[in-house]
């Protein structure tokens with residue numbers, strides 16, 4: 001059983017990464033294999049609406065010059081997908097939006113290829129807009145027939161500078177419980 005996490009922050013190892021790692025720690029404690037992919041510094045463009053994915057139907061985006069197809073391959077081999085983003089102007093980062101638009105459209109072109117995988121969103125914010133960013137990511141999971149576990153609060157942590165989320169006790173507890181619930185759900189789906 002494997003969960004892959006994508007950190008869509010432009011800042012490597014920042015608050016979003018800390019929150020995602022809290023979820024991954026719990027998953028590993030439950031025996032789930034984990035991987036963290038950080039998009040910071042990597043090239044990832046937005047969808048160009050060529051719709052060639054509907055012609056090719058090869059589980060790949062036709063724009064093959066950046067990291068997107070590598071991300072899709074990791075999603076395909078995983079049982080669970082975490083998408084983490086900082087809040088930028090009350091929504092997801094550009095990197096996160098590119099990831100969900102292109103992976104989402106490629107999935108639709110290929111018979112909802114992430115169907116019944118488990119998906120969860122994780123968001124970091126300084127002060128406001130995190131619920132909107134959280135909703136944006138959940139639209140990707142829910143339109144793709146994925147199954148979304150909850151936690152004790154919506155999955156967000158508050159902090160501005162790198163490391164600030166370490167002081168958000170409720171945010172960290174939310175991530176911990178999300179990891180436990182995700183592991184529980186994955187095991188149920190796999191009949192364990």
Ligand SMILES: Cc1cc2nc3c(=O)[nH]c(=O)nc-3n(C[C@H](O)[C@H](O)[C@H](O)COP(=O)(O)O)c2cc1C
Nearest residue numbers: 009014015016086087088089090125126127128160
């Ligand atoms: C371009 C930009 C826009 C931002 N917009 C918001 C915002 O709308 N609301 C908010 O609470 N924080 C906002 N922030 C702060 C980040 O969400 C916050 O610092 C977050 O912890 C960053 O996560 P990271 O360390 O993973 O990059 C913004 C930061 C940047 C760089």
